[in-house]
Amino acid sequence: MSNGKMRMAIGALSMSAAAFVGIAVREGYTDRAVIPTRGDVPTHGFGTTQGVRMGDRTNPVEALQRALSDVRQYEGALKQCVGVPLHQAEYDVYTDLAYNIGGAAFCSSTIVKRLNSGDYTGACEAILKFRYAAGYDCSTPGNKRCAGVWTDRLRAHAQCVAAQ
Numbered sequence: 772m773s774n775g776k777m778r779m780a781i782g783a784l785s786m787s788a789a790a791f792v793g794i795a796v797r798e799g800y801t802d803r804a805v806i807p808t809r810g811d812v813p814t815h816g817f818g819t820t821q822g823v824r825m826g827d828r829t830n831p832v833e834a835l836q837r838a839l840s841d842v843r844q845y846e847g848a849l850k851q852c853v854g855v856p857l858h859q860a861e862y863d864v865y866t867d868l869a870y871n872i873g874g875a876a877f878c879s880s881t882i883v884k885r886l887n888s889g890d891y892t893g894a895c896e897a898i899l900k901f902r903y904a905a906g907y908d909c910s911t912p913g914n915k916r917c918a919g920v921w922t923d924r925l926r927a928h929a930q931c932v933a934a935q
Contacts (some may be wrong), residue, residue, distance in 0.1 A: 803826075804828075810907075819837045846869075854890065855887055881897040899924055
């Protein structure tokens, strides 16, 4: 128990509305496919990548529907690989991270290994390992290439630690 709240079985959790809005705000909206950072894959809407090709277009309603569908897919991945109970805030952080790095990358990560061994604090620390984009270390001071990636990892880490 932490912060007066109990961890719940992961099967009983779903991403909070506030966390979903956070994804949409951080990802931003684009009506056409773009490459968000050098070396990345085509993205449109609110960060949707699966099946997106350059030249593809979307609208705000379709983009939100797709983002919610994407979130449900990443929640499914979490529920397959995380076998320990979580606080709602932890679940939101990890679903958000999976949305950003992909379900397979999340499930094969040190985060999951630490979670499943009961090392919740260590799992939070492992978020900071995801600091690379297209082989570039985004935590490098003064970097203009992918500073947003590092900023996002620092935010996720802080939210995770606060949930402990």
